[in-house]
Amino acid sequence: MSPVEVSVVIPVYNEEDGLQALFDRLYPALDGLGNSYEVIFINDGSTDRSAALLAAQFHKRPDVTRVVLFNGNFGQHMAILAGFEHTRGRIVITLDADLQNPPEEIPRLVEAMRAGHDYVGTIRRQRNDTAFRRYASRAMNRLRERITKIRMTDQGCMLRAYDRNVIDTINACREVNTFIPALAYTFASNPIEIEVGHEQRHAGESKYSLYQLIRLNFDLVTGFSIVPLQWFSAIGTILSLFSGVLVVVLLVRRFLFGSEVQGVFTLFAMNFFLIGILLFGLGLLGEYVGRIYQEVRDRPRYRIKAVLEADPARAASAPAQVER
Ligand code: UDP
Ligand code: MG
Numbered sequence: 044m045s046p047v048e049v050s051v052v053i054p055v056y057n058e059e060d061g062l063q064a065l066f067d068r069l070y071p072a073l074d075g076l077g078n079s080y081e082v083i084f085i086n087d088g089s090t091d092r093s094a095a096l097l098a099a100q101f102h103k104r105p106d107v108t109r110v111v112l113f114n115g116n117f118g119q120h121m122a123i124l125a126g127f128e129h130t131r132g133r134i135v136i137t138l139d140a141d142l143q144n145p146p147e148e149i150p151r152l153v154e155a156m157r158a159g160h161d162y163v164g165t166i167r168r169q170r171n172d173t174a175f176r177r178y179a180s181r182a183m184n185r186l187r188e189r190i191t192k193i194r195m196t197d198q199g200c201m202l203r204a205y206d207r208n209v210i211d212t213i214n215a216c217r218e219v220n221t222f223i224p225a226l227a228y229t230f231a232s233n234p235i236e237i238e239v240g241h242e243q244r245h246a247g248e249s250k251y252s253l254y255q256l257i258r259l260n261f262d263l264v265t266g267f268s269i270v271p272l273q274w275f276s277a278i279g280t281i282l283s284l285f286s287g288v289l290v291v292v293l294l295v296r297r298f299l300f301g302s303e304v305q306g307v308f309t310l311f312a313m314n315f316f317l318i319g320i321l322l323f324g325l326g327l328l329g330e331y332v333g334r335i336y337q338e339v340r341d342r343p344r345y346r347i348k349a350v351l352e353a354d355p356a357r358a359a360s361a362p363a364q365v366e367r
Pocket of ligand 1: 053055057058087116117118119122138139140143188248250251337
């Protein structure tokens with residue numbers, strides 16, 4: 044294996060309109076680094092021309108390009124994990140394909156890694172997303188900070204750098220639903236955050252629906268902490284204490300005033316509220332049980348159709364393979 048200094052991992056899902064612009068900015072930025080580098084694209088089952096464009100780019104720069112082709116859509120984080128398994132660099136950088144993360148920032152991340160950090164997180168100087176996304180993301184950030192021990196100022200930005208050791212540890216994990224920046228954070232010993240630019244999506248539109256964003260945040264919270272379960276049992280304890288007091292009060296009133304029938308609607312309201320809490324708790328429990336179920340089923344996390352790479356020794360040993 045040839046030693047490579049910097050590996051760049053980019054997940055691609057239906058990005059045909061933006062890929063050329065990405066190539067045009069990414070490669071010059073990396074050429075200017077003055078270090079050996081490799082770019083690993085993962086086609087996450089795109090249904091447009093993305094795979095063909097990636098293959099064309101591979102033939103143009105086979106020395107520094109590798110393309111992992113999934114045979115279906117397994118999600119951004121699975122794509123990045125597959126990319127990690129194909130990296131060789133001492134420093135690994137992740138980047139979005141839609142040019143929201145300017146490739147020109149890569150040298151600054153490399154510089155921070157050189158300064159001795161093993162994880163470089165990023166804060167978007169000025170975030171170019173919808174107001175709803177910005178607001179929801181800030182609220183989730185705060186909730187996550189309380190629930191997990193992970194301190195990330197800006198969880199959403201995927202332009203990040205990881206040390207080889209952190210990557211090797213991530214490669215040893217077999218999690219099904221995960222959030223890579225948080226996973227890496229738990230393994231890093233000397234993390235740092237730097238400010239980076241953030242641009243508007245170059246072309247196409249966001250691949251995340253509201254539902255998927257909610258799912259991702261559940262992964263972030265339930266995947267890294269059991270505090271929600273503990274909160275829930277705390278709420279349950281407090282509620283039973285209150286109901287205990289209520290029973291006593293009602294009993295006393297029964298003797299003082301006889302039977303009372305007023306306040307049925309209050310009773311309804313309280314009932315609905317409690318049922319709401321119960322269902323929420325059941326759902327929360329389900330989140331964890333579902334996770335356990337997915338882990339114990341132990342199915343392959345993704346399937347690789349083919350890997351385009353120049354190194355014949357590696358290429359020969361990597362036909363359609365199943366990773367788990
Ligand atoms: N992506 C992916 N698989 C998916 C969804 C997204 O590989 O199922 C890639 C996408 O091509 C992009 C990155 O993940 O490179 C971030 O996606 P997007 O820009 O849609 O997310 P947003 O910036 O809106 O959070
Ligand atoms: Mg984006």
